[in-house]
Amino acid sequence: MKKVYYLKTCNTCLRILKELNLPSGFVLQEIKNEEITVKQLEEMKQLAGSYETLFSKRAKLYKEMDLKNQDLKEADYKQYLLEHYTFLSRPVIVYNNHIFIGNSKKTIQLAKEAIHG
DSSP states (O other), X not given: OEEEEEOTTOHHHHHHHHHHTOOTXXXXXXXXXXXXXXXXXXXXXXXXXXXXXXXXXTOHHHHHTTGGGSOOOHHHHHHHHHHOGGGBXXXXXXXXXXXXXXXXXXXXXXXXHHHHO
């Protein structure tokens, strides 16, 4: 699978997409307009190891809902990820059996190396 989950209103996502210079065959899913399905989230979790890994603790809603002071379990992370796109740590790049989550320089560099060899 070759897929990128991103937000078109996120300048960081757009910059990374440009930087990655993705070859044809990649599917881009804009998560605000095309919500993540349970199946897609479960596939991401299989590669990532946990829902928490996919979850952004930097999301505005995370602070607004005071989630940091709650004892969240895997089921909670899954529920929040499905409820609102903002909780997904973006972008999420799936390339074959590898997943790259978030926008750290290291993550993007590893994605580049995997995609372009």
